[in-house]
Amino acid sequence: MYTVKEAAQITGLTEHAVRFYTDKGLVPSVQRNENNIRIFDGESINWLHGVKCLKQSGMPIDVIKMYIDLCIEGDSTIPQRYTLMMEHKEAALAKLEEAKLHVAHLEEKTALYQAILEHRILDTTNPANWDRIQHMHGDVFYKASRRV
Amino acid sequence: MYTVKEAAQITGLTEHAVRFYTDKGLVPSVQRNENNIRIFDGESINWLHGVKCLKQSGMPIDVIKMYIDLCIEGDSTIPQRYTLMMEHKEAALAKLEEAKLHVAHLEEKTALYQAILEHRILDTTNPANWDRIQHMHGDVFYKASRRV
């Protein structure tokens, strides 16, 4: 049996977030004692872990809520839960692909800067070169940006 | 020479966003005509593309602003820009790794559901099985969530 503070410590959430989640109905098993204090048991902690985890993977709160309501409804909702999870997985995959593009893109950008700084392209520290490379910054900024 | 509407069409941004960016100083080359209308030339469009692109890769507006201000300052700021971009790249890499974890995690979750639905684990459609698998939903929810 844990308090808000303990639940927060265990799950790595803030106390604010723990209260927020419980109040939103994302922790079905949470109880209140006679002093109206939230009491978390092992199951509540599991739910919190689960919420955190779906949250981290980018699922919005209201969708998590839907999922949890389906869980509460029982095993008859397994097909719906499967569908929901599949859709979320597809979304996560799309994000992964995007993230790959971004990294590739930034790799290129930093490589360009590095080349400049290592004087493989131009000695930008030499004022004599400054007007030849006057618009370099624009190029560097622009070069990789057409792609995304 | 383009209007807000055209610039929005070309870059795939909304008119709101285009005005927002120009007003924030993220499009240095944008001008106003005698009627106070924003006039975008090719360079402005490039800046807009660049902003969109940094934006998409997760850079906050104020950091983009910093970067652009450095660009405007000229080539003497190339080292700072490099540092900034490297940091952003590291952040993007971290996000990529996270995204991989999330996908792996969701793969597992959906696989579990699939196994259930294909009756490889239990026939959940048969009411006779319902109390044996009463807490399955909790398990499914929880199983992969300890990890993240």
Next chain:
DNA sequence: TTAATACCTTCGTGTTACACGAAGGCAAGA
């Protein structure tokens, strides 16, 4: 000439998922 269209401005609200603080109250332990 008039009406429609497209641009401009500022203002204000809504969104998401909280963070953070304040005010005010209750209950248990030293």
Next chain:
DNA sequence: TCTTGCCTTCGTGTAACACGAAGGTATTAA
């Protein structure tokens, strides 16, 4: 008794706009 820790509601702020309204200006077509 005092402190601590919990509770509540309220309100503000965040990021990056979306969206609409109100009110003004300028061009263009009928």
